[in-house]
Amino acid sequence: MTLDKRIRDAIEARIRSGEWRPGYRIPFEHELVAEFGCARATVSKALSALVAAGLIERRRKAGSFVAHPQVHAALLDIPDLARLEGYRWERTACATAAPEEMVEVQSGPLLRVEGIHHADGAPLALERRLIDVSTVPEAATADFETEAPGSWLLGHVPWSDARHRIRAIAADRAQATALGMPIGVACLQLERWTWRAGALVTYVRQVFPGDRYDLTAEFGSRR
Amino acid sequence: MTLDKRIRDAIEARIRSGEWRPGYRIPFEHELVAEFGCARATVSKALSALVAAGLIERRRKAGSFVAHPQVHAALLDIPDLARLEGYRWERTACATAAPEEMVEVQSGPLLRVEGIHHADGAPLALERRLIDVSTVPEAATADFETEAPGSWLLGHVPWSDARHRIRAIAADRAQATALGMPIGVACLQLERWTWRAGALVTYVRQVFPGDRYDLTAEFGSRR
DNA sequence: TGCCATATTATGTCTAGACATAAAAGTAGA
DNA sequence: TCTACTTTTATGTCTAGACATAATATGGCA
Incomplete structure (x- = not known):
């Protein structure tokens, strides 16, 4: 060393x-x-x-x-929904949950929060989030009615590592209903696992309608 | 300085x-x-x-x-189809084309090449590529029967900058037929514009079936 | 009080040189 | 010829110090 x-x-x-x-x-x-x-x-x-x-x-x-942490990755332009103006968080559920969609990732007891991000009155993204309560104990008593969990976590967990997965999916019945679109519409699904010092902080899955959103990335580098 | x-x-x-x-x-x-x-x-x-x-x-x-150029961006795991083993390039068309889908990007005369990448016998990605002949004159006489344009360009254009756009789309009739899937299937569409010294080299649009492919990105950085 | 010139100071860049290290190239012995 | 040892050499890391630069802090003047 x-x-x-x-x-x-x-x-x-x-x-x-x-x-x-x-x-x-x-x-x-x-x-x-x-x-x-x-x-x-x-x-x-x-x-x-x-x-x-x-x-x-x-x-x-x-x-x-x-430095002040930034959600925007330098190279991959992933929006911080909670910071964008005009977005409204609508909480639909908050309960202890088994992490059925998070296989292969180790975690403690999880808190589940679900909601919809709105822009200009129309739903822009569907969010399902699991928060590891053993890593962020304050989350158990936080009020996600007034503040979306994304921005709440930003203020309570200073630094972390993250892994992203991006895929195209067809909206299922629940997703289509929540977004006000027909079943089967092509959506961009962004998943993000966030760790702090090796311990899981949160898992979030955001679903964007394909016709309302795209990701861009620039590389001043090699091809 | x-x-x-x-x-x-x-x-x-x-x-x-x-x-x-x-x-x-x-x-x-x-x-x-x-x-x-x-x-x-x-x-x-x-x-x-x-x-x-x-x-x-x-x-x-x-x-x-x-260094030897690499198509893999360090942070965003985009595969270099041409380099992966077991992939087969199938050329379907090669002609001079008007860049109808490339509005807002300045270019010279363009050569259009289309093809399908195969993995294990099944089609994995649909590729439509436009090559700026004024930036890469050798492309006009290149033989894309034996070598996919992606790997060919890799050997003829040493270094470049690139911009990517990722979105979810529903496969149209032509795409669905080429990929052997039903119309409307959710697909990940990756677009890449590549420049060299400010001049457009190539534009490529790759369409991946959503259930066969996903992108991952890791950030050891800020949230 | 409010403003401007000056002093202070932490970072930014650079130098000349030292020693460490790893890998290539050369050398000697089996 | 092949192997093992030694030499050479370019990079890797570090030091002690110099000067530049920009932003803060200070003090004097109106």
Whole structure:
């Protein structure tokens, strides 16, 4: 393990654990130099890597700060429904659930929340969400009437890893009814598993009508 | 413009132009030090950035080499159909075409190629491709009977930028027939525009049956 | 109080050099 | 010829220090 990686990992661990929350000013370079007993260039290299990873921001004279998390992945344009204006969350169910659609993923007891996102009066997305209560205990008593679980989690779980799966599906009876469309309409289904420090935080499945939504991704890279 | 960025840009330009092809050994660090009149650390920083960008690979003692392009985007798992074994290309049409589905993208005269990718005997994807003949003149005389245009282009256009669009569609009559499925089946449609130095290289639209294929994406990053 | 010039300071970039490391190339012995 | 050891060499990591830059903080002036 190289020294700059050790410094990077030490800082990253404190950010991902939530100890250093978004906006927190991490120690100055000269303080890290003292803490790790190395040259400033080595600390700077570690901090540069954290900037590239999107974990911190550096400002001259002011210092380095834990970056504010963003739901938008840099390369894959997945909307954060809860943040978009004009969207309305409509809660339909909230209960303890067995994770029948989440096979192969380890989790504790789960809370299930379902709802519909609206845009301009019409339903845009159907959301089914499972929250691992052992990872996020506050979720058990949260009020998802006033705030959608997506944005609620954003404020309660600072950092995480995620895996996405995108597929085309035909809307079943329940989905078609909820979205106000005929059964069998082609929909884009986005699934996202979110972990924090190895523990499942939440699983969410969003269904978008194919004619109202598409994903875009840009790559300034290799073909 | 900082010195390390100038070095990086100079190397990147020679790679993207095709002057230095994949596998080419770029000058040793000490040669770049002499060329740019700077310290080795500065050259090394520029090369590290090129590694992070996926443009070069560095091997101790051997030197640094232009990386072999990969169709797989790092974060979004889009398969390179032409490279997967067991896939068979079946050409159905090849003609000059008006780009009716490519509005808003500027291009020269286009060559149209259509075909079906097979896996284990069953059709897996339907492909419609438009190639800009003014950007890739050799395409006009290429033989797409023996080689799919995707892999052919890979060998003739070294580096490029790309934009993707992903949506769910219902298969129309022609698509359903080609894929051997009922009309209206939910399919994942992947579109990709590819540019080289600002000029369109190719547009491709691939249609995958929803029940036979899905995309996955992992992000070790922010939510 | 409000504004502007100045000083301070943390980051940004770069240098010249040291030592480590891994892999290729060369060498000697079986 | 084949194998094992040694040498060479390009990259990998790090140091101690220099100067640049930009944004904050400070102090004086109106």
